[in-house]
Amino acid sequence: MGIDVFGRNTYGGGQWKASVALDVLKKDEVSAAIFAPGWVYETKQPPNFETAQNRWWSLVENSWGVLQRYPKSLPFHSNFDQGRGYHYSVDGNQISEAPWCNISCQSFQPFLEFHGDGSVSPIDVSVNLKEASFSRGGNITFKGTLKGNADFTTRLFEAELPLGNLPIYFTYSVKSKGSSLVGLSLEFSSEKNEKNTVLLASHGDALHTMSQFISRFSKVIMPHQVTKLESSPGWVILESSILMEGYTLKGIRALCYRPLSMTSGSDDQSTEFYAVLGHITIETEKHSSFLPPSSSWLVEGQDIKWTSKSQGSKTVSLEISWKWRDGNSPYFSYIVYVQKITKMEGTGPDRVASEGARKYLGVAQVRSFYVSDHVVPPSVVSLKFVIQVCGVDGACQKLDESPSFTLEC
Incomplete structure (x- = not known):
């Protein structure tokens, strides 16, 4: 039904009474x-769309x-991407500040809890596209x-993941301020309905x-x-493993807390808490992703069209395609960049081409x-299109x- x-002609009246x-x-x-659940957006329900x-x-x-x-099977990965955003990052490095929308990029979404009107929570939890x-x-x-010394826990995922006789590996990224820490609280159930809760603690x-x-927990596991990533200050990658043979992972929760050394003697004092969870990955093997070398790929440019513009510049449109040399490849996603190679500098045998920074163009599943009307200044002698391969x-x-493809200008 x-x-x-x-x-419209709906029992109960729809809207907030659906x-x-x-x-x-x-x-x-x-x-x-x-x-028509788009009613929330189309009628601009307060206070804002996300809430x-x-x-x-x-x-x-x-x-x-x-x-x-x-998760129900492994590997499992979520970066909480909604298929849209105001910037684009790779491994903690922001490579684009332009707003974008690409639903094919959407990741597994967390089951965040909404506590209802009028209820007060010490920590506000949200999927944030601007941070x-x-x-x-x-x-x-x-x-x-x-x-x-209070802490706060909130649901991230409700799972149904049976575990075998081998460990599973958790990797997650956090960026925080001050003494704010985030751990993962894992809820397990056995065939005999025995319950166990395990904390994958943060560093400290x-x-x-x-x-x-x-x-409070059956086990506490330190990473x-x-x-700590030098190329992207502030981000910390935590890795832990756990063996729970005969159990099923039923839930993943975030635990927000501060170190015991920072809470002693301050039972009534409230302290600001701020942290960002960047991603969660669960695997059966540590760093198991297979990323084939560039020599495994054949990259080509097709339907190349040049258009002359003013003052010696021009634009180019083309299709870039790539394939695995050994047949069908496993599933990957791809990030596409362009690098502009300018005219040779220096004299004699010491002449070298000047390579500009790689510029993010987009993603492909x-x-x-397709590149459309890409502007090429007169000083550029070639364009190098780089295809960054990403695993599940x-x-x-x-x-x-x-892998890459170079287009002479």
């Missing part, structure tokens, strides 16, 4: 279809429950205050962390590797990319090792 969110009809259908076990959207869908969840659970991102254009931002003093949380776990090939 259909429910029109605008409320769940009234859902409750009736769920009770009588009748399938439901929701029409109103989360509130409206939380009513659907309360009525119908959560039907889609992930710095680790990968592409999204992240989860935690912003608020924590009092004394192991003894203090154990003392702080061991009474076995912490990497297929092995083809979010790992991206180094640009110097990526």
Whole structure:
């Protein structure tokens, strides 16, 4: 049975009462279809689209429950990208400041909790498209205050992932201010319905962390590797592993806290908390992504069209395509850059071409990319198009090792 969110000939009136009809259908076990949920955006529901959207869908969840659970299999990767953004980042480095929209880039979305009107939460949790991102254009931002040694936990994913007799590896990125820390709280269930909760703690003093949380978790696991990226200051990569044979991963939650050494003697004092979660990757092998070398690819330019412009400049349009030399390749996504090579500098045998910075052009989910009316100044002698290959776990090939195509101008 259909429910029109605008409320046209709909039981309950639709809009913010669309769940009234859902409750009736769920009770009588009748399938439901929701029409025009864009009502939230089209009617500019207050206070803003993201908040109103989360509130409206939380009513659907309360009525119908959560039907889609992930991760269910590995590898699993989410950078919380909604397929749109105000910048684009790769491995913590912002490579574009231009707004963009590409739904094919959308990643697994978190099951963030909406606490309802009037409720007060110490930490505001949201998918934030404007703060710095680790990968592409999204992240989860935690912003608020924590009092004394209090902490805060919130749902990220509801999972259904059976585990075998081998460990699984978690990698996640965090950017935070002050003493703000983010860990991952993992919820497990056995075939005998035994419940276990494991904390993958953030970096810090192991003894203090154990003392702080061991009474609340079945296990507290410190990261076995912490990497602070020099190329993207502020981002920290945390890596942990866990073996839970015979259990099923049922949920992933974020735990926001401060180190015990920073909370002692300040039970009534509220302190600002701010952290950004950039991505989560879960794998059966550590750094298992296979990124073939550039020699494995054949890159070509087709349908090349030049157009002369004023003062010696020109534009070029073309299709760039690439394929694996050994047949069909595994699934990859691709980031496309262009690098302008200017006229030779120097004299005699010491003459060298000057290479400009690589400029981000866009992304592709297929092995083809169209460039339209790209401006080429008169000083440029060639264009080098670089195809950065990225795996399903979010790992991206180094640009110097990526396949490319050079177009003489």
